[in-house]
Structure formats: C-alpha cells, structure tokens
Amino acid sequence: MLVLNGESFTSGRSQFLDSHPRFLESTAKIFVKVEFPGLEKRFLAQIDTGAAYSMLEAQTAEELDLFGQKGHTARISTRIGTFNGRLVRIPLTLVADEGTSLDLEGTFFVSREWNGATFLGYVGLLDRLRIALDSPANLFYFGEGG
Amino acid sequence: MSSAPKPRYDEQDEGLRIEEQIRSLLAEGQIWEAQKLFNASGDLLPADSTLREILSPPRIRKSNVRDVDRSPEFHWIRTCGVEYQGKWVALVGENLVESSDSLKELLAKLGQRKFERVPLIHHLI
Numbered sequence: 344m345l346v347l348n349g350e351s352f353t354s355g356r357s358q359f360l361d362s363h364p365r366f367l368e369s370t371a372k373i374f375v376k377v378e379f380p381g382l383e384k385r386f387l388a389q390i391d392t393g394a395a396y397s398m399l400e401a402q403t404a405e406e407l408d409l410f411g412q413k414g415h416t417a418r419i420s421t422r423i424g425t426f427n428g429r430l431v432r433i434p435l436t437l438v439a440d441e442g443t444s445l446d447l448e449g450t451f452f453v454s455r456e457w458n459g460a461t462f463l464g465y466v467g468l469l470d471r472l473r474i475a476l477d478s479p480a481n482l483f484y485f486g487e488g489g
Numbered sequence: 490m491s492s493a494p495k496p497r498y499d500e501q502d503e504g505l506r507i508e509e510q511i512r513s514l515l516a517e518g519q520i521w522e523a524q525k526l527f528n529a530s531g532d533l534l535p536a537d538s539t540l541r542e543i544l545s546p547p548r549i550r551k552s553n554v555r556d557v558d559r560s561p562e563f564h565w566i567r568t569c570g571v572e573y574q575g576k577w578v579a580l581v582g583e584n585l586v587e588s589s590d591s592l593k594e595l596l597a598k599l600g601q602r603k604f605e606r607v608p609l610i611h612h613l614i
Contacts, residue, residue: 418518
C-alpha cells in the first residue's frame with residue numbers, strides 16, 4: 344500500500360466507479376465499495392468530502408431497521424432541498440480489493456425522505472481516515488488516520 | 490469577608506445548557522456548528538448524554554473482508570445501466586442477476602441463491 348516517509352500511509356486499496364450511466368464521460372462522482380453488517384452484499388457509496396455528514400439512502404436504512412432506532416433529530420440542507428431525519432451510529436466496512444479493509448462505526452443521517460445515494464461524508468467519517476486517489480487507474484487508497 | 494460559595498451544580502447546569510444548544514443546532518440543520526460546540530465542550534456534557542456517542546469520532550478497526558475485481562460489474566453499469574434507470578440492480582460479473590424497483594424486493598429475490606461471488610448491489614439513480 345502507500346508509504347510516506349518510510350511509514351505505511353494507507354492499508355487498503357479498491358477500485359472505484361466514476362461513471363454514471365446517464366453520462367458517457369467520467370463524472371466527479373466517486374463510488375466505493377462498502378458492506379453493511381446484516382445485508383452481506385456489496386454496495387456502492389459515494390465519497391463526498393463536501394457533505395457535512397454521511398447519509399444513508401432510505402431503502403438501505405429501512406433494510407437495516409434504522410428507522411426504529413433512537414437517534415438525534417437533525418436537518419440537512421442539500422443542493423436538492425432540506426431533509427428532516429435523525430443521526431444514528433452505524434457500522435459498515437470499507438471493502439478493499441488489496442490490502443486491509445476497515446470496519447467503521449460512524450454517524451449517518453437517515454431520513455425516509457432521502458432517496459439520493461448513500462454518501463460517505465467528511466465530518467465524523469472521512470476526517471478520521473487517510474484517503475488518496477489514483478484517478479487514471481480508478482484506484483481508491485484508504486487507511487486509518489495517524 | 491469571605492466570597493459567596495459557588496453552587497456545586499454550576500458545571501452540571503452548564504453541561505445541560507450546552508447539550509440543549511447542540512440539540513437545537515442539529516435540529517436546525519447547523520451540523521458544523523453543533524460539532525464544533527461538541528468538540529469545545531470537553532467534559533461538560535453529561536456523562537450519560539447520547540450526544541457523546543453520536544458526535545464522537547468514528548471507531549475504526551482492521552477487517553479481514555476482501556472483495557474481488559469488480560471491473561465487469563462497473564463495465565455493466567457504464568454500458569447497460571441507462572436501461573435500468575431508477576432500478577436497484579444486483580450484478581455478478583457482467584451478469585445482471587436481479588433487478589427491482591425496491592431494495593427490499595431485490596433482496597427477497599436474491600434470497601439464499603448462491604453465486605460465485607458476492608453480488609454487487611447498486612441503485613441506478
């Protein structure tokens with residue numbers, strides 16, 4: 344994996360998807376592979392360093408039975424509108440093709456109103472990880488922050 | 490002349506006040522501000538406040554889970570995804586194994602079926 348000043352910088356690597364079927368060219372969207380305990384399938388989640396919080400797509404939240412859990416009422420403004428929901432703590436795995444995957448437990452915004460993608464946001468998740476992109480090769484490097 | 494004794498509950502009151510302030514900020518959508526106030530509050534928040542859990546840093550540990558090369562699945566999304574706009578799809582290699590309007594139905598369709606690799610699920614929105 345990546346090494347900085349002789350020390351390990353990241354521990355895992357995975358391919359990412361930067362295409363959207365509606366557009367022929369590559370987009371600025373970066374989808375990485377994740378797994379949610381209990382669903383045991385691979386899902387794609389979008390990296391969004393501009394997002395205040397990570398957000399979970401409503402149907403995925405429903406399958407994980409998150410709407411029945413306690414959480415703090417919160418509201419999030421996005422470019423497509425404002426959504427009411429709750430902040431809940433959930434586990435997920437950032438899955439590596441090579442090297443070591445990471446089990447994470449972070450705070451996500453969940454709302455029955457949110458039918459957009461699942462986002463891995465900056466605050467409370469990415470801000471504690473080391474991440475790097477090899478864009479020409481569509482490779483996403485990640486590791487635990489120092 | 491001695492100064493007036495400081496009430497013992499000062500810090501407790503302050504903690505409750507900050508907790509209420511953070512809750513209000515979250516409810517108003519001011520998440521950055523709520524997080525900043527939480528970070529600055531130190532030990533003032535009540536020990537049993539659930540905000541401590543919600544706003545604390547993520548827990549991270551290494552995992553043995555490993556995935557395979559998903560180039561075939563990504564190729565399918567790039568080339569065929571447009572025909573399934575709005576659908577949930579389950580892909581194994583270049584094969585679409587199931588599709589549905591809902592994740593619940595998709596997972597039910599997949600059931601206990603066995604595949605040579607774990608299906609990749611994506612919502613084509």
